[in-house]
Amino acid sequence: MKIDYHTHHERCGHAKGSLRDMIEAAVALGLDQIGLADHSPFFHREEDRPVPDMTMAKSEFPRYVAEMARLREEYKGRIDVRLGVESDYIPGWAEAYGRIYADYPLDYIIGSVHYVDGIHVFSRRRWQQGNTDPEETYAGYLRLLHEAVRSRQYDIMGHIDAVKGVCPHPVRVLWEETVGIIAESDAAVEINTSGLRKPCQAWFPSLKLIELLIWRNVPLTFGSDAHDPEQLAYDWEHVVTALRELGVRELAAFRRRRRTMVPLPSRMI
Template identity: 30%
Template sequence: MRTDYHNHLELGTLELDYLMKFMDEAKLKKIDYFGISEHAYHFYQTKDILSNPWVDARRYYDMKDYVDLFKLAWKNDIDVKMSIEMDYTPGKHAEMEKFISSYDFDYVIGSIHWVGDFGIDLAEFRDEWDKRDLHDTYTKYYDQVITLAQSNLFDIIGHIDLVKIFKYIPEDEEFLLHQFDRATTALANSKTCVEISTAGLRKPIGKLYPDPRLLQMCFDKNIPIVLSSDAHRPQDVGADFDQAIDLAKRVGYKTLMTFEKGDRKEVPLG
């Protein structure tokens, strides 16, 4: 079985014809469980959760239109899961919980894209990496992974080590492994699954998320996984899943987690 739970329509439209381009690719790539998880910051309903000039310039959707798209898909017997990718925002737990509980999501992805006012994965902020202390940024990033897990608001954490995207990685292996260890310990005590994301292969880092050492810790602590492509274009659905499956099996995984309206079920990885 294969999942692809992390996909975005933001480069197109919230219309059935565009969604079907993703669905057709999922069928071609033999994806058994497929979902759309648009960025929450695009929606007017999340302004009280995350607001800054970069985000506010990209807030142009209404959740009603999003939900209506899925209702239309389901009416036409299209098996697509409805999700959202939320920027985990410290200090906004109540607001995030209210938003999540307001919609009948099949699952919810929580991701970390911001360390304070620093958009860690954004090209516009890339020069900031040379101005900031690398260990401090990594520590603050993994602090958020921990509190994201402790919030227990999310079914999946997206691209858990996104912080490596531009190849800024601490040389101190002991420091890095410590961050991995404390993050996975928190995740193991939550409901949150980890995704193996092939998106990193299409980014400057050129590697899967997560690092194999981090994924091994996830396995050793019994943290479930899903497969995701983080596709922003139909052709990237299920991209490079052979590499993701190989990594999962090498560290010991034999199953994936699936979701439907908050319920979860393990299925064989294949």
């Protein structure tokens, strides 16, 4: 099966194309399942849309879910459309976000840490200031990731080593603790290929970390993190081949917050 569970569209303010454009691109690429998972509104903020180039408005969320549900019906038989959201992990707010999502027929929730010390994890600003310690930034990121996993609000943990994305200095990180926390949580981890578009030019997570996750039986899924229909299923073939070489035969898929495993295709390159 060919799947992609991490896609964005124009609602967030920094992606191209509509939900329909993304689904059409998925059909053209021969995907069996397309997961729509735009950035969650900032439900913890007072304003309706405090950061217009980052997320949709709070008041837009019901329309987002309704449009996804309509398109799922319309495309039935051609492609399986799954309804999701990429939820920011905001310390102290994970449960409140979970209560909001419970009112909607979502198939899955991706939990992502996007902010460390108030600065976006993919912002080069942190490093351009010249006074940021990579070790401290990594430690701060991992603390938040551990909290996010332990909140048990998420079906998929998003781009789990995103902190390396624009970090200019290599940092030695022992991932065993993090992988152990994830393994105990029942969350799946996505292989997110958007890191290839970042300075690190690598998947999230890196191959070594993927090996640790496999060793601890953490279910894996695939997400291109496409912000443009052209980025859909990006590097899928290499991911399939690498996972098969590591002995993986299934990927995690989600329906109404329940995980099922679907077969990974045979090696593609």
